[in-house]
Amino acid sequence: MYDSVTNRRSFIKKMAMLSAITAAASMFPGIVFAREQEKGIPENAKLDWKKGPCRFCGVGCGILVGTENGKAVAVKGDPNSAVNKGLLCVKGYHQIMCIQSKDRLETALVKKNGKYVETPLSEALDLVASKMKESISQNGKDSVAMYTSGQSTIPEGYIASKFMKGAIGTNNLDCNARLCMASAVTGFLTSFGADEPMGCYEDIDHADYFVTWGNNMAEMHPVLFSRMLEQKTKRGAKIIDFATRTTRSSTASDRSILFEPQTDLAVANAICYEIIKNGWVNKSFVEKHCSFSKGLTNIGYGLEDKFKFTDKPEKIDFESYKEFLKDYSPEKVSKYSKVSVKDIKYLAAIYGDPNKKVVSYWCMGMNQHTRGTWMNNLVYNIHLLTGKISQPGNGPFSLTGQPSACGTAREVGTFTHKLPHGLVVNKKDREMAAKIWKVPVERIPSKPTYHATEMFRAVDRGDINFIWVQATNPLVSLPKTSRYRPAMEKKSCFVVVSDVFPTPTTDVADVILPAAWHIEKGGLYGNSERRTQYWQKMVDAPGDATPDTWMFIEVARRMGFEGLFPYSKENHVEEIYYEYRQFHEGAEHSMAPLEVLKKESGVIWPYVNGKSTQWRYNAKYDPACSNDEDFHFYGKPDGRAVIWQRPFEDAPEKPNQEYPFWLNTGRVVEHWHTGSMTRRIPVLHQAMPNAYVEFHPDDAKALGIRNGENIKVSSRRGSCTLPASINERGLPTKGQVFVPFFDENMLINDVTLDSFCPISKEPDYKKCAVKVERA
Amino acid sequence: MPIKSYLAHPIAGRKEELMTALVTLGQCEVIPAENQNILALVTDTQNEKEDEILKEKIEALSSLKLLALVSGFNTSQ
Numbered sequence: 139m140y141d142s143v144t145n146r147r148s149f150i151k152k153m154a155m156l157s158a159i160t161a162a163a164s165m166f167p168g169i170v171f172a173r174e175q176e177k178g179i180p181e182n183a184k185l186d187w188k189k190g191p192c193r194f195c196g197v198g199c200g201i202l203v204g205t206e207n208g209k210a211v212a213v214k215g216d217p218n219s220a221v222n223k224g225l226l227c228v229k230g231y232h233q234i235m236c237i238q239s240k241d242r243l244e245t246a247l248v249k250k251n252g253k254y255v256e257t258p259l260s261e262a263l264d265l266v267a268s269k270m271k272e273s274i275s276q277n278g279k280d281s282v283a284m285y286t287s288g289q290s291t292i293p294e295g296y297i298a299s300k301f302m303k304g305a306i307g308t309n310n311l312d313c314n315a316r317l318c319m320a321s322a323v324t325g326f327l328t329s330f331g332a333d334e335p336m337g338c339y340e341d342i343d344h345a346d347y348f349v350t351w352g353n354n355m356a357e358m359h360p361v362l363f364s365r366m367l368e369q370k371t372k373r374g375a376k377i378i379d380f381a382t383r384t385t386r387s388s389t390a391s392d393r394s395i396l397f398e399p400q401t402d403l404a405v406a407n408a409i410c411y412e413i414i415k416n417g418w419v420n421k422s423f424v425e426k427h428c429s430f431s432k433g434l435t436n437i438g439y440g441l442e443d444k445f446k447f448t449d450k451p452e453k454i455d456f457e458s459y460k461e462f463l464k465d466y467s468p469e470k471v472s473k474y475s476k477v478s479v480k481d482i483k484y485l486a487a488i489y490g491d492p493n494k495k496v497v498s499y500w501c502m503g504m505n506q507h508t509r510g511t512w513m514n515n516l517v518y519n520i521h522l523l524t525g526k527i528s529q530p531g532n533g534p535f536s537l538t539g540q541p542s543a544c545g546t547a548r549e550v551g552t553f554t555h556k557l558p559h560g561l562v563v564n565k566k567d568r569e570m571a572a573k574i575w576k577v578p579v580e581r582i583p584s585k586p587t588y589h590a591t592e593m594f595r596a597v598d599r600g601d602i603n604f605i606w607v608q609a610t611n612p613l614v615s616l617p618k619t620s621r622y623r624p625a626m627e628k629k630s631c632f633v634v635v636s637d638v639f640p641t642p643t644t645d646v647a648d649v650i651l652p653a654a655w656h657i658e659k660g661g662l663y664g665n666s667e668r669r670t671q672y673w674q675k676m677v678d679a680p681g682d683a684t685p686d687t688w689m690f691i692e693v694a695r696r697m698g699f700e701g702l703f704p705y706s707k708e709n710h711v712e713e714i715y716y717e718y719r720q721f722h723e724g725a726e727h728s729m730a731p732l733e734v735l736k737k738e739s740g741v742i743w744p745y746v747n748g749k750s751t752q753w754r755y756n757a758k759y760d761p762a763c764s765n766d767e768d769f770h771f772y773g774k775p776d777g778r779a780v781i782w783q784r785p786f787e788d789a790p791e792k793p794n795q796e797y798p799f800w801l802n803t804g805r806v807v808e809h810w811h812t813g814s815m816t817r818r819i820p821v822l823h824q825a826m827p828n829a830y831v832e833f834h835p836d837d838a839k840a841l842g843i844r845n846g847e848n849i850k851v852s853s854r855r856g857s858c859t860l861p862a863s864i865n866e867r868g869l870p871t872k873g874q875v876f877v878p879f880f881d882e883n884m885l886i887n888d889v890t891l892d893s894f895c896p897i898s899k900e901p902d903y904k905k906c907a908v909k910v911e912r913a
Numbered sequence: 914m915p916i917k918s919y920l921a922h923p924i925a926g927r928k929e930e931l932m933t934a935l936v937t938l939g940q941c942e943v944i945p946a947e948n949q950n951i952l953a954l955v956t957d958t959q960n961e962k963e964d965e966i967l968k969e970k971i972e973a974l975s976s977l978k979l980l981a982l983v984s985g986f987n988t989s990q
């Protein structure tokens with residue numbers, strides 16, 4: 139955005155202003171400087187403003203990018219976007235600065251004799267196609283795999299799915315949303331039979347209470363948090379932060395309640411116990427709209443290769459559910475959760491008060507959990523028992539991390555078990571896909587293969603001989619990278635990585651494909667509130683950098699699938715969306731036509747008769763309700779949502795004498811995930827140049843550790859050395875350390891454990907045991 | 914030729930007043946936060962002496978509660 143700022147002095151002034159703004163952002167959660175976005179734009183500039191979604195997070199703020207002479211020179215919040223109403227956070231505002239980075243990947247690189255050689259793109263794509271074909275002919279279809287992203291656009295995800303499942307005929311497709319959203323998906327499916335939240339961001343304008351479950355929204359969803367703070371000031375709405383670490387969200391909340399890692403399961407059950415005990419159950423809602431079930435217990439942690447688990451749901455009645463909850467009285471739970479009886483009762487009373495509207499928000503804290511599906515079920519239980527669901531200001535709301543975790547990973551279905559509509563195991567869904575894709579139905583396999591962790595284990599075992607990684611950086615973001623980095627370096631697997639910048643994952647690639655960035659291609663994203671956002675290409679990509687969708691199509695064509703991919707280079711985004719939309723016809727998921735998406739700053743689905751459905755399952759708002767009742771959970775055959783009996787079970791690895799600390803990992807406001815983009819934005823990099831290990835001051839004192847001192851954090855799997863941080867950004871509870879994972883020079887995922895929720899297969903990055911020592 | 918950036922915290926209810934006062938002083942570029950009682954401020958002066966004088970003037974403003982320095986640059990251009 140500084141291209142039009144010609145002299146160095148005004149550039150420095152701008153940098154100075156950005157430093158101030160970034161400092162303010164780290165001091166005040168959710169602070170917004172909307173007017174700042176107009177500054178620095180030359181007065182005589184004839185900017186062409188184009189709308190799109192922000193590249194960086196699942197909030198899905200609308201942005202306007204100002205272009206001049208073919209260059210992006212400014213970004214501002216889109217005032218027409220209902221998501222952010224013109225506001226942006228520091229990441230959003232600075233986003234386009236990364237494309238000017240000097241080490242941008244502009245040409246294809248092919249590894250020859252251990253060295254990367256610049257290669258014409260078409261030649262590199264020839265090689266990719268021939269390697270993929272070779273692997274299939276030598277070792278079968280399931281020897282090739284693709285690992286994509288919640289940052290892939292809808293067309294990218296759709297073409298990846300069609301290519302792998304419809305053309306090649308393998309379910310070896312999974313994505314990094316497995317690492318962040320899979321438990322939310324299985325939570326929704328088990329409780330409601332349909333994925334994604336029932337409410338929308340407008341809930342913020344109506345709720346009396348916001349309960350955030352292990353969710354540091356001030357740093358991870360800053361614009362939404364800012365909207366919540368506004369309601370706090372305006373209407374006296376209250377924010378209750380329930381977490382294992384004191385963060386910027388905690389300090390800005392009305393109440394911060396801390397719990398012992400993993401015991402959120404027990405506290406949620408204790409809240410339900412109290413709701414029932416005090417007669418706060420919305421009886422008519424539960425009788426008409428809910429059923430009760432239990433599943434298997436002691437379900438394991440997925441630590442061994444080829445781990446398999448299938449739940450066996452069993453119907454129960456209200457009385458046996460009530461009996462089960464007797465183990466979860468606040469008094470009993472308080473003992474191991476370290477949450478006071480008073481605080482458990484306080485939380486229960488908020489949910490139990492029929493005159494208060496409550497929204498529960500969560501993201502990674504609940505999802506990255508070895509009992510993530512259960513934890514999602516348990517929060518739904520609270521809302522179902524009290525009937526606080528699917529109404530303005532009342533509802534459970536799982537937030538997404540990535541900009542299109544919903545739109546691409548979940549809706550298009552870039553998971554091994556999914557199709558653009560439904561599941562590979564369902565014959566009807568395979569038939570629908572085969573019809574739209576014009577492929578024989580037998581070609582789409584009916585069995586899911588590898589979820590993310592298992593996919594990289596298969597690479598390590600030599601079961602996968604070709605992998606294409608797109609728009610993600612697994613060798614920084616996977617758990618236990620200490621196993622998967624050497625795995626990806628093995629000769630047995632040919633590795634293709636398409637990305638915008640070099641990363642530790644491109645470092646192990648045999649072929650690196652230069653990808654066009656966000657605004658250098660057209661696309662669609664879908665955010666946390668089911669909002670689909672379309673944008674057009676705004677500027678040209680440098681060198682040979684090409685949209686990923688087009689590289690997928692080119693390789694598919696080279697492999698002999700030309701007939702299945704008849705799209706034109708100029709118009710493929712639109713053509714693909716027309717085709718994809720057919721999968722979601724009907725009142726339950728209908729998506730807005732492209733003409734509408736072109737005009738609007740995003741449209742929430744289901745979009746029926748020219749109108750978005752803001753609250754699903756509520757007959758007042760949702761035309762898909764057809765049971766003549768006020769609510770209809772039509773995802774389930776009996777129209778009822780399920781209240782699940784799910785117990786507390788321990789984490790697989792807990793602190794002991796040798797490894798006395800819990801390790802919790804997460805993010806910071808300045809950086810997007812593994813930092814490959816935001817660390818190339820000078821002002822964000824300067825504000826948060828490296829990772830650190832956060833201590834509780836009492837632990838630091840007991841160990842004689844000083845701020846900034848280098849500390850080696852080790853687990854049974856690996857170690858990582860980082861400077862100590864005491865009383866700075868966040869405050870972990872005693873006996874816990876916290877490390878952000880954005881820094882590729884301090885790979886904390888060498889230390890983490892690759893255990894996962896047996897139902898969702900989502901890894902738990904929040905809990906493993908470590909020791910710490912001076913480096 | 915120093916360029917410095919600050920966070921200026923106004924006295925409650927006097928954000929607009931502080932903003933006007935800073936702009937009137939000259940050599941100041943101000944951007945208010947939309948949703949917090951704070952202003953981002955950049956000062957641009959010819960030399961150290963001028964910078965000092967300007968800082969004194971800013972600190973004397975009655976609508977200012979606190980001035981926190983964020984960054985300082987000295988450029989020859």
Ligand code: SF4
Binds near residue numbers: 194195198199
């Ligand atoms: S909150 Fe998320 S979507 Fe909004 S501007 Fe910030 S990074 Fe972008």
